[in-house]
Amino acid sequence: MSAETNFSNARFMTVAEVAEVLRVSKMTVYRLVHSGDMPAVRFGRSFRVPEEAVDQYLKGAVVDGNSETA
Numbered sequence: 001m002s003a004e005t006n007f008s009n010a011r012f013m014t015v016a017e018v019a020e021v022l023r024v025s026k027m028t029v030y031r032l033v034h035s036g037d038m039p040a041v042r043f044g045r046s047f048r049v050p051e052e053a054v055d056q057y058l059k060g061a062v063v064d065g066n067s068e069t070a
Contacts, residue, residue, distance in 0.1 A: 012041065012048035021054060032057070 015033075019026045032038040033047055038057055040047040 011051040013051055013054060015047055015049070018049050018054055022058075 033040040
């Protein structure tokens with residue numbers, strides 16, 4: 001997502017909702033946001049993550065199960 005993305009039709013998720021979908025802790029989501037790996041919008045002291053960003057993150061995290069490790 002670029003910095004000029006139009007969020008007028010975006011659906012936002014809380015950090016807790018993202019953590020539940022990804023099955024990780026809220027701290028892991030905060031780390032992803034602060035590192036820039038997951039875009040988020042700050043509302044006061046809390047963050048909201050666009051639903052599309054979570055979908056993109058999951059698509060990019062797919063691992064090929066056919067690769068061999070030595």
